[in-house]
Amino acid sequence: MDYISTRGEAPNLGFSDALLAGLARDGGLYVPREWPTFTRKDIRAMRGQSYQEIAFRVMEPFTAGEIEPEALRAMIDEAYATFRHPAVAPLVQTGANAFILELFHGPTLAFKDVAMQLIARLMDHVLAKRDQRATIVGATSGDTGGAAIDAFAGRDRTDIFILFPEGRVSPVQQRQMTTSKASNVHAVALQGNFDDCQDMIKAMFNHGSFRDQVRLSGVNSINWARIMAQIVYYFTAAVSLGSPDRKVSFTVPTGNFGDIFAGYCAKRMGLPIAKLVIATNENDILARTMRTGRYEMRGVNPTTSPSMDIQISSNFERLLFEAGARDAETVRRAMSGLKQSGAFDIGEAALKAIRKDFRAGRASERQVKAVISDMQAQTGYVLDPHTAVAVHVADRMTKPAAPMITLATAHPAKFPDAVKQACGIDPALPSWLSDLMKREERFSVLPSEQDKVEAHILSLTRAAQ
Numbered sequence: 001m002d003y004i005s006t007r008g009e010a011p012n013l014g015f016s017d018a019l020l021a022g023l024a025r026d027g028g029l030y031v032p033r034e035w036p037t038f039t040r041k042d043i044r045a046m047r048g049q050s051y052q053e054i055a056f057r058v059m060e061p062f063t064a065g066e067i068e069p070e071a072l073r074a075m076i077d078e079a080y081a082t083f084r085h086p087a088v089a090p091l092v093q094t095g096a097n098a099f100i101l102e103l104f105h106g107p108t109l110a111f112k113d114v115a116m117q118l119i120a121r122l123m124d125h126v127l128a129k130r131d132q133r134a135t136i137v138g139a140t141s142g143d144t145g146g147a148a149i150d151a152f153a154g155r156d157r158t159d160i161f162i163l164f165p166e167g168r169v170s171p172v173q174q175r176q177m178t179t180s181k182a183s184n185v186h187a188v189a190l191q192g193n194f195d196d197c198q199d200m201i202k203a204m205f206n207h208g209s210f211r212d213q214v215r216l217s218g219v220n221s222i223n224w225a226r227i228m229a230q231i232v233y234y235f236t237a238a239v240s241l242g243s244p245d246r247k248v249s250f251t252v253p254t255g256n257f258g259d260i261f262a263g264y265c266a267k268r269m270g271l272p273i274a275k276l277v278i279a280t281n282e283n284d285i286l287a288r289t290m291r292t293g294r295y296e297m298r299g300v301n302p303t304t305s306p307s308m309d310i311q312i313s314s315n316f317e318r319l320l321f322e323a324g325a326r327d328a329e330t331v332r333r334a335m336s337g338l339k340q341s342g343a344f345d346i347g348e349a350a351l352k353a354i355r356k357d358f359r360a361g362r363a364s365e366r367q368v369k370a371v372i373s374d375m376q377a378q379t380g381y382v383l384d385p386h387t388a389v390a391v392h393v394a395d396r397m398t399k400p401a402a403p404m405i406t407l408a409t410a411h412p413a414k415f416p417d418a419v420k421q422a423c424g425i426d427p428a429l430p431s432w433l434s435d436l437m438k439r440e441e442r443f444s445v446l447p448s449e450q451d452k453v454e455a456h457i458l459s460l461t462r463a464a465q
Ligand SMILES: Cc1ncc(COP(=O)(O)O)c(C=O)c1O
Pocket: 110, 111, 142, 143, 144, 221, 253, 254, 255, 256, 257, 258, 259, 260, 307, 308, 386, 387, 409, 410
């Protein structure tokens, strides 16, 4: 399997190179040249299989020819042994046709662990084979950073630098990034918002000499392997509700569009999905885009679901590429419009294709609070604010015949203040994190200036050549 860039001007790469590259050299994102597909019989055969077995079946075609099947199996087993639930991603029924897919049983209590625990192992495997080192960079609005730090801490072949927006992540999220004792971990509070952190990462990737000098690699969902690992739970959840003989829909709390794009990939691979519902908070650029066909930035307002406080939704580029019949030139034009004027229009055919698969909705802060409170009062189930955004949106979709699966992307204990304000419950951190708020912090504060961030990385990475 090889991978092509959404902007059509970077070399095609095999899986290992796409994994290490993160962003393509033309600024685009890698997607598989062809979608592997499963027949209804293949999908039926997944029923009753473990999460790990389905993970192997779903991911093997993407890595074929580069990662030996036995090595892939071993990495999958190790990655998901870090999860505290035997099912890895259990489904909980909350209504007649309503389910919650709990993706927060990993070490840092966020769905990011699902991909991050695997890609840290995949990168180590590839780097060891090549006898190389890499500098990993990541931008986070809160959860990616903690998950990446947990997964990469103490690994000898990588140094990891995570940029988070100063003062805009929850105290639990911040401590998950700043209290690691591992010497290869470097947390940086950037003086800006999440989009500034993400722009900084992209700018470093586009700075060729720096990129080569430190062997830059990225762990945001710009990295194809992140998406690949997230496709798996769409299959496990759908199969456990009767797929392929019953269609299901998914509602996904959305920011950078990685998680829901993984659902789209599952559909392209043959999983019968009725609708993919994009749920946004008050930073509702994606819901507006779905309504108007125009992607238009308007600035970010901090909310109680900070991990979704985003305007530049990186993976939307992958969807534009797919929905626009893989026309790289259209993607290049759209992305340059976004850079120059903060907006672009989606062509009629692409918009029609997107609207066929997707729906969208938004939840205000008041609605998020109400849904946390109502759900707790009616069922005893405590939602985190990101999941609450999605539950609110899912509840307002015209009632489909297909079961609606809402993705629960974080544990409520990551956002105790918002949860307590909404329903009066103070969700406790699990035992392995119970002393988190007492651990000593270590991080640097840097201005949002590329030369300063690069100098900081150069002074600390062991991968500089
Ligand atoms: C808890 C939580 N929910 C939802 C999202 C949005 O996911 P995505 O960026 O893949 O759209 C994030 C951040 O990515 C998150 O941390």
